[in-house]
Amino acid sequence: MASLPDLQRHRSFFTVVDVDFDIDDLRALVDAVTPAERYPNAEAIDREVVVYDMAIEPSPEQRRAMIEELTDAFGAGPGVVVTRNAVAPDVIA
Numbered sequence: 001m002a003s004l005p006d007l008q009r010h011r012s013f014f015t016v017v018d019v020d021f022d023i024d025d026l027r028a029l030v031d032a033v034t035p036a037e038r039y040p041n042a043e044a045i046d047r048e049v050v051v052y053d054m055a056i057e058p059s060p061e062q063r064r065a066m067i068e069e070l071t072d073a074f075g076a077g078p079g080v081v082v083t084r085n086a087v088a089p090d091v092i093a
Contacts, residue, residue: 034078041066048078055085 034048041062043053050073058066073081 032078038077039069039073041069043084046082049080049082050078051082051084053085054083 032048034045034050036042036045039045039050041052041058042050044051050069052066070081073079
């Protein structure tokens, strides 16, 4: 268990102080559109989130393309993806 001085030292981590924040920057991020043509191996784009169906076994070329798409989605795209059927239903019991 952390001692009181440790807790006080880390409390500032959770306190917002002098943050340079521009609401227009946030609005631009929230209003960004995820173009489906940028993610051709995706099953869908749902509410600007890239969705992949992992039940389909991709070819090695598709797998490489999907990895590139995932890298783009996390780095320059919406920052989140959904993977449907990534785990067999009998495993989640």
